[in-house]
Amino acid sequence: MDTPRGFNLLHLLSHSLLLLPLLTNSKTPPIQDEKSKIISRFQQYLQINTSQPSPDYQKSTQFLLAQANSISLESQVLEFVKGKPIVLLKWPGSDPSLPSILLNSHTDVVPSESSKWVYPPFGAHIDEEGNIFARGSQDMKCVGMQYIEAVRKLNISGFRPKRSLYLSFVPDEEIGGLAGAQKLASSDVFKDMNVGIALDEGLASPNENYRLFYGERAPWMLVIKSTGAPGHGAKLYEDSAMENLFKSIESIRRFRASQFDLVKTGLKAEGEVISVNMAFLKAGTPSPTGFVMNLQPSEAEAGFDIRIPPMANLESLEKRIAEEWAPTSRNMSFEFRGKGIPHDDQGRPLVTATDSSNPWWALLEEAIMKTNGKIGKPEIFPASTDARNFRLVGLHAIGFSPMANTPILLHDHNEFLNHAEYLRGIDVYVSVIKAYASYIPPRRHEDSRDEL
Known part of the structure; x- marks a missing residue:
């Protein structure tokens, strides 16, 4: 059906005027x-x-x-x-x-x-x-x-x-x-x-x-290993691999707490203390269903992420690791998987x-x-x-x-x-x-x- 030309033009103009504010408002300022x-x-x-x-x-x-x-x-x-x-x-x-x-x-x-x-x-x-x-x-x-x-x-x-x-x-x-x-x-x-x-x-x-x-603090990635004779899960005896490793972990935990206390009391900033965090613990004798529960393992090891500030005494820390954390007297050894440098040459x-x-x-x-x-x-x-x-x-x-x-x-x-x-x-x-x-x-x- 034909529609009068005037109607089309009027309709178009009115429709355009209605759209104009919308188009103007839709523009994002530069x-x-x-x-x-x-x-x-x-x-x-x-x-x-x-x-x-x-x-x-x-x-x-x-x-x-x-x-x-x-x-x-x-x-x-x-x-x-x-x-x-x-x-x-x-x-x-x-x-x-x-x-x-x-x-x-x-x-x-x-x-x-x-x-x-x-x-x-x-x-x-x-x-x-x-x-x-x-x-x-x-x-x-x-x-x-x-x-x-x-x-x-x-x-x-x-x-x-x-x-x-x-x-x-x-x-x-x-x-x-x-x-x-x-x-x-x-x-x-x-x-x-x-x-x-x-x-x-x-x-x-x-x-x-x-x-x-x-x-910044330098990263030392420390792995401590412990060995000992395997034993029955019910037996109590000295110097098992797990017992020796636990002693080391407890010693490290006390050191960590002493450093953390300095931060919590506001005496030092986090970057000014030596941090130690356990990254992994590996021990046990594998079995098809998990681990053998009535056997104390002959080997155990743990990994620690240590961060050392530039002002730290490295000799003192290395001595602590060798004598307290991994002493040979407890059938223990240690190695560094990475050792960052906090000092210049x-x-x-x-x-x-x-x-x-x-x-x-x-x-x-x-x-x-x-x-x-x-x-x-x-x-x-x-x-x-x-x-x-x-x-x-x-x-x-x-x-x-x-x-x-x-x-x-x-x-x-x-x-x-x-x-x-x-x-x-x-x-x-x-x-x-x-x-x-x-x-x-x-x-x-x-x-x-x-x-x-």
Whole structure:
């Protein structure tokens, strides 16, 4: 049926007018739209499953190279160990003679038990409060992407660095970093980079103060073994393998309690004491249904994760292990499955100076405060990070992750970071990079003849 032309036009105009407010309101303000893009890029990185023991490094590498290309950074992929790529990005400075800045992060994350998470650990779900749930949201994909987003902002603003800026994304930090930061720090490529200061990961802070770390505890992975004659399950006798191991465990437990008391009473921070935690206990004679219950085993062993601050007396600890925890007089022995280095090659604590001898520390504090950030007391990192590899080659290295008012959830179930805190951290890095990349040390004037 034919409809009058006037009716069609009137109907169309009225329908368009009704839609106009809806279309206008549906537009996202430019600032809000840009924030959404920033969060989306973070989510994309988090959604790449780089958990140990089978991280998808190929996918993370492709993603990072695409990000580098989008902000015109130079890039290269290094493989000191096959299948373990290091993505190295560079923003060239105007004065190549000045030592460069290194912003380091690791691409791998620890495994997660998805059944114990509220949201899938690689879904990067954002809840109603703006919390982004994902493995790596705190440790430490947040920091790696904040580096990139800060450079993006600075690039758009027209800022040009005097010092060259390197962004390194290394593998395998969660399993010791042997194929990642350790290889990089000892390479000729690294020497040619002429790095003057390295920034690496820190920890979230439950309060308003950002946390800065100038050193870290070294990991000693200790395995204690005990032997003895097997015996009937009903027999009481001295020096069985299990009895001897229990004596050691009790001695270690008392030492652990004494160290923990120092923390609980506020006399020392967590990073300043020696921590000891049992990682495994292995004993018993296997049977088809489990273990033989009426047989005392002839061997038993236990593994301990020990973390040692740089100021600790290593000789005293080694003596304690040999004489109290695993004495040969009780048919015991011990070995280290890993032994981190808390001192340099001259026996000095492996730490970064926080006084006037290190201008990078003051520059970092000033840059953070310019963003209205607050800073807590300098700390020793309670675990270990890739920063130790840079300190071992004589560099200043500082641990810092801009996450205030955030529960510490690294390696925990339901790891998350609030989107507002993530965005705020980008602005902090904008300030830090600007300060570091523009820093020119004061010249040392020679004394005049008159002064001489």
